[in-house]
């Protein structure tokens with residue numbers, strides 16, 4: 001008998017392993033933040049004991065959801081400005097508010113609130129771009145959230161930065177300071193091709209590669225961005241990035257709405273993944289990502305919420321439902337994007353995009369213990385014939401009961417174990433009052 005940190009038993013385990021195995025009455029043994037063993041409950045109970053045994057009798061047990069693109073420190077701007085054109089939303093509301101309010105403490109508080117909210121949504125890893133990202137790293141560490149973080153890189157001054165080099169160097173510093181932190185991975189995140197010059201983009205990519213850091217940027221969110229790129233560089237955005245040596249398997253893109261067939265082929269060839277933000281693109285009427293083309297051309301794709309200022313929530317389960325239905329409708333094909341594929345787009349596919357498929361994205365021996373449990377015993381979740389259908393079309397974040405990240409139980413029975421929610425309400429109200437003063 002071996003003693004382990006946690007045992008989860010009697011669960012309906014959705015592994016997302018290469019065989020897509022499902023274990024009814026399955027169990028997991030967790031030790032030192034990793035999955036030590038996975039099998040049927042009888043076997044695991046024969047070989048392991050633990051002081052912490054979670055009975056998952058009525059639960060779906062699955063890998064934690066991955067949010068491929070976010071700006072979590074924008075939490076306090078939730079609902080601050082809606083129903084506007086993208087440029088007006090940014091230029092008249094969001095950027096001026098950010099210029100006044102975005103300080104280290106604001107970012108820490110908002111990111112802390114967001115991490116609590118992410119856990120409640122069953123999200124166990126984010127890929128997040130913002131300013132003062134070391135503050136976000138502190139908040140993620142404190143709450144136990146796994147995060148790939150980057151300082152937004154722009155050609156104009158932002159937060160305390162005067163130059164894009166300052167933004168790039170800040171991320172490299174973060175990479176060094178947090179290198180022993182198991183939850184945090186700093187990366188290089190130029191904001192976009194319309195806010196970064198060619199020189200900035202090249203420096204960003206070269207710096208990332210010199211330090212073995214991932215690269216992430218917004219690309220082709222709107223048709224205007226493509227038109228401007230054609231006017232300024234004589235090429236479409238993916239071809240432009242390729243021409244400056246930017247693309248590689250260390251790169252991921254957010255949005256990728258206006259990407260043509262040749263660009264899709266190039267992304268597949270360069271092994272560049274795309275994180276699709278369906279609800280945000282719908283709300284801002286940016287268009288529909290060419291998911292069918294991506295799949296036909298072999299581009300790895302994942303789902304993401306983007307920031308709550310534009311979403312206005314952090315529910316990946318909502319993104320799954322919406323993406324599936326919208327793309328069935330626009331392709332006039334109800335067989336397109338089956339539920340099983342959609343579940344992969346929030347687990348193993350983003351893990352591949354971020355080159356972390358050996359660590360997260362599925363429940364397999366040796367991987368990090370990033371695990372969520374969803375309740376089946378609810379009127380609205382009964383009965384259940386197909387677990388993937390349930391996850392995409394039936395369940396909402398309220399069904400997420402327990403969340404484990406890196407082997408730590410962060411939520412149990414929908415109660416956050418290390419976070420005082422009342423305190424977060426008070427802080428949110430405080431910032432609301434401050435923002436309303438303007």
Ligand SMILES: [Zn+2]
Pocket residue numbers: 069070071218254306307
């Ligand atoms: Zn974004």
